Structures are given as C-alpha cells and as structure tokens.
Amino acid sequence: MQAAANKFQEHLGTVPTEIHPEYKHVEGGATMKALAWFGAKDVRVVAAPIPDITEPDDVILQVTGTTICGSDLHLYHGEIMALQKGDILGHEFMGKVFKVGPNVTNLKPGQRVVSSFQIACGKCDYCKENLSSFCDRTNNSSLQNYMYGQRDAGFFGYSHFTGGFPGGQAEYVRVPIGEVNLLPIPDEIPDEKAMYLSDVLPTSYHTVVDTGVKPGDVVGIWGLGPIGQCAARWALLKGASRVIGIDKVPSRLQFAESKSGIETIDFSQYSDVTKRIYELCPRGLDVALDCGTFHEPKTLLHKVQKTLMLETDVSETVNEMIVSVRKMGRCGIIAAYAGYTNGFNIGALMEKGVRLIGNGQAPVLKYWEEILNDYIIPGKFDPTFMITHRVPIDDMAKLYSAFDNRIDGVEKVFVETQFSSAPSAGCPLTSRVDDWQS
Numbered sequence: 393m394q395a396a397a398n399k400f401q402e403h404l405g406t407v408p409t410e411i412h413p414e415y416k417h418v419e420g421g422a423t424m425k426a427l428a429w430f431g432a433k434d435v436r437v438v439a440a441p442i443p444d445i446t447e448p449d450d451v452i453l454q455v456t457g458t459t460i461c462g463s464d465l466h467l468y469h470g471e472i473m474a475l476q477k478g479d480i481l482g483h484e485f486m487g488k489v490f491k492v493g494p495n496v497t498n499l500k501p502g503q504r505v506v507s508s509f510q511i512a513c514g515k516c517d518y519c520k521e522n523l524s525s526f527c528d529r530t531n532n533s534s535l536q537n538y539m540y541g542q543r544d545a546g547f548f549g550y551s552h553f554t555g556g557f558p559g560g561q562a563e564y565v566r567v568p569i570g571e572v573n574l575l576p577i578p579d580e581i582p583d584e585k586a587m588y589l590s591d592v593l594p595t596s597y598h599t600v601v602d603t604g605v606k607p608g609d610v611v612g613i614w615g616l617g618p619i620g621q622c623a624a625r626w627a628l629l630k631g632a633s634r635v636i637g638i639d640k641v642p643s644r645l646q647f648a649e650s651k652s653g654i655e656t657i658d659f660s661q662y663s664d665v666t667k668r669i670y671e672l673c674p675r676g677l678d679v680a681l682d683c684g685t686f687h688e689p690k691t692l693l694h695k696v697q698k699t700l701m702l703e704t705d706v707s708e709t710v711n712e713m714i715v716s717v718r719k720m721g722r723c724g725i726i727a728a729y730a731g732y733t734n735g736f737n738i739g740a741l742m743e744k745g746v747r748l749i750g751n752g753q754a755p756v757l758k759y760w761e762e763i764l765n766d767y768i769i770p771g772k773f774d775p776t777f778m779i780t781h782r783v784p785i786d787d788m789a790k791l792y793s794a795f796d797n798r799i800d801g802v803e804k805v806f807v808e809t810q811f812s813s814a815p816s817a818g819c820p821l822t823s824r825v826d827d828w829q830s
C-alpha cells in the first residue's frame with residue numbers, strides 16, 4: 393500500500409503550501425535521537441540531523457516530553473498512506489524554546505511551551521476560527537485532496553498524507569509558524585500536566601463538546617485507551633448521568649471503573665455489545681463515542697475483507713454505536729479512520745435520525761487555552777491520572793510494541809529526553825520497557 397500511495401502522490405505532485413517539511417541541518421552535522429519508521433512494525437531509534445531554523449517563522453524546540461498515541465499505532469501497522477522509510481514520527485510533545493526565527497517575537501529561548509499536533513498557518517478562514525486541524529495552507533498532500541476533495545492541516549510525524557513534517561519523538565523538533573502552534577505554559581504547571589494539551593486532551597474534549605454532552609445524558613464510549621479514559625472524565629464533568637465504557641483489555645476496564653467510577657462492558661464476555669447496552673439502558677444511549685481503533689476487526693467477515701484489501705477501515709464499532717443510540721442520538725467518531733469500509737448501516741443512521749458529529753481531527757487551538765485555564769490550572773481536570781509509565785526516549789521503539797500489545801496496564805506514557813525535568817510528585821518514575829510485565 394505504501395509504495396502504491398507514494399507512487400500515486402509522486403504522479404500527482406504536491407500542492408503548494410505556506411511552509412515546507414524539509415529542514416536545514418545544524419552546522420557541524422550534530423545528531424539527535426529520534427524515532428523513525430521503516431516499515432510495518434519496524435520503527436527504530438536513529439541518529440538524525442538536528443534541525444535548524446529553516447523558514448523565518450520557525451521555532452526549534454528542545455523536547456522535554458513526548459509520548460505515543462493510539463494514532464501512532466495506525467502508522468506502526470502501516471494503515472496510514474504515504475509513509476516513507478526514515479520518517480520521524482511523533483505528534484504529541486512539548487519542550488523548551490531553543491532557537492527562534494527572525495519573524496518570531498513573542499517567544500524567547502528557554503520558554504516552556506506545548507506544541508499543537510497540527511500545523512496551522514494562523515491566517516486562512518479555518519485558522520481565523522481556530523479550527524487549526526482544518527487549516528487550508530500547510531498540507532501539501534495531493535493524495536489527500538484526491539481522496540477527500542480537500543485537505544486537513546499538516547501534522548507532525550504523521551506520514552506524507554498529512555504533509556510529511558518530521559515529528560516530536562525526538563530530542564529536537566522544528567515547529568513551523570511557532571507563534572501560532574506553540575502554547576506557553578505557566579511555571580507552576582509541570583510538564584506532565586501540560587504535555588497532553590498537544591493532542592489527547594483537546595481531542596477527547598472535542599468529541600464530548602461537539603456531540604453536545606449535557607447534564608443527564610447517558611454516554612457510551614468504545615475504547616478505553618487514553619482518549620476514551622479522558623472522554624469519560626469530560627463527559628462526567630459535563631454532567632453525564634451515566635458513562636458506559638466498552639473494551640476488552642482487563643487492565644483498561646478496571647482502570648476506568650476504579651479511577652473514573654464508570655460502568656463497563658467487556659466485549660470479550662458480551663460479544664453482542666448492542667444487546668448488552670439495551671439490557672443496561674433500555675431507552676438507548678444519548679451519545680456514543682468511538683475512541684477505538686479500526687485495525688482489530690472482531691468478525692470473520694471484516695477480517696477477511698480487510699485482509700483481502702476489500703476495505704481499509706472497519707465499520708463494526710460505528711454500526712454498534714448507531715444501533716445503540718436512541719432515535720436522534722448523537723455519534724462522535726474521534727477514532728482516526730482514513731479510508732473506506734463495507735457494510736455500513738446507513739439505514740439505521742437515516743431512519744433513526746442519528747447525528748454523526750464530534751468527528752474530525754480535533755482542532756487543538758480551539759480548546760487548549762480553555763482546557764489549561766478552566767480545568768488544569770484550577771485542578772478540575774488533572775491529566776496525570778492517565779499516566780501509567782515514564783520511559784527514556786532510548787526505549788521508544790520498544791514502547792511501540794508494548795503500547796500496541798497493551799502490556800503492564802499501560803495507558804498514557806511520558807517519554808523523557810536528556811532535556812526533561814525530574815518526574816513531578818505523584819507521577820511515575822522512570823522505568824525501562826524491558827522490565828514491564830507482559
């Protein structure tokens with residue numbers, strides 16, 4: 393798939409953009425540790441050139457915290473198109489400003505900042521409304537344009553389908569248009585509370601807010617990885633009367649029950665999830681959120697179709713959601729699908745008047761200040777609840793496998809570099825992936 397997608401993209405040529413993914417290397421050839429993709433289930437920590445200011449709005453960060461996201465697993469499995477060997481991955485990270493380009497006036501070397509996972513231009517119609525994930529001017533992928541008719545913003549470390557920008561699972565990273573895409577963090581907020589403003593917090597918030605979760609709603613959440621765990625907390629904060637989480641990983645089900653007090657359904661015990669939901673909630677759910685993943689089909693039908701490349705993505709979860717919500721219920725697809733699926737229950741969607749909303753790559757800039765100022769600083773939402781492990785960047789390749797196999801009760805991980813501060817009080821100390829229990 394990668395070779396065909398890259399060939400097609402080459403044939404189409406790239407779309408002109410405001411900024412460019414290639415970066416200048418620092419003089420002298422110094423290198424940094426970075427995680428690069430080489431093939432399905434083949435990622436490696438390599439020595440990559442340290443980036444220098446390449447375009448006048450650039451900021452170079454020394455990364456003080458990075459992590460792995462469920463979306464990285466789609467890359468790890470080769471499910472996202474237009475990956476190239478040697479691409480540096482990682483889209484959720486923070487750091488200290490190391491160098492600024494000549495146009496950058498509001499950021500100073502040494503300042504602590506979080507980076508958005510998407511790269512916004514700050515000036516197009518979408519950016520004017522802070523819909524940063526939908527920026528029109530930073531993604532050069534004509535392949536995405538061909539498939540979707542339009543393009544999302546460019547993303548860090550997320551294949552050439554989203555612009556080919558080197559990512560933040562590295563010791564240094566170049567942030568184009570740094571004044572727009574970096575959020576300064578107050579001194580009293582430690583890295584472990586700030587870093588996830590990059591992605592998982594705004595993403596989970598987006599799907600809850602956009603589906604309009606309100607007091608009294610009954611909310612179902614498919615997938616209890618970090619996104620699902622945060623969505624559960626946001627739903628409760630917005631007044632949901634019940635939250636039901638669905639997964640099959642015992643540690644994740646237990647984590648959700650004990651840490652957030654929600655009800656759960658283990659789909660390895662209840663193979664008919666929809667039937668179980670109606671037993672628990674005869675009226676149906678008000679809101680259903682897809683925080684899962686599409687590379688683990690449950691039914692033979694989809695396993696076969698996916699293996700034969702008759703579909704790229706799988707409709708099982710979305711169908712369960714559409715059937716489980718009440719008439720005029722709302723369904724949010726925050727799980728990052730990218731291609732096509734078969735057997736979609738379009739009839740139930742239409743006949744029940746179900747609303748598909750709360751979708752899309754989440755616009756980080758729309759939410760990150762609100763989350764920081766209204767929830768993190770006053771202590772209403774403490775993102776450290778989801779951090780189960782901290783590892784050095786040297787373990788990044790092993791972390792892909794451990795996170796993919798969900799070993800040792802892993803939820804969210806904090807990955808440290810040579811520039812990180814010591815772990816904050818109450819947060820996990822550094823461990824090595826080799827020592828995790830399988």
Ligand SMILES: NC(=O)c1ccc[n+]([C@@H]2O[C@H](COP(=O)([O-])OP(=O)(O)OC[C@H]3O[C@@H](n4cnc5c(N)ncnc54)[C@H](O)[C@@H]3O)[C@@H](O)[C@H]2O)c1
Nearest residue numbers: 461462463595615617618619683684726727728752753754
């Ligand atoms: N839209 C965005 O802006 C955005 C941003 C970040 C992440 N995401 C997406 O959100 C999703 C969740 O991310 P994460 O970091 O929590 O991932 P994760 O891989 O850690 O967690 C996914 C969970 O879904 C569960 N799951 C798989 N199939 C299921 C099924 N049929 N029913 C119920 N549960 C099922 C898995 O067991 C797992 O625990 C991913 O698809 C990711 O790509 C989207």
Ligand SMILES: [Zn+2]
Nearest residue numbers: 461462463591
């Ligand atoms: Zn992500």
Ligand SMILES: [Zn+2]
Nearest residue numbers: 513516519527
């Ligand atoms: Zn823009």
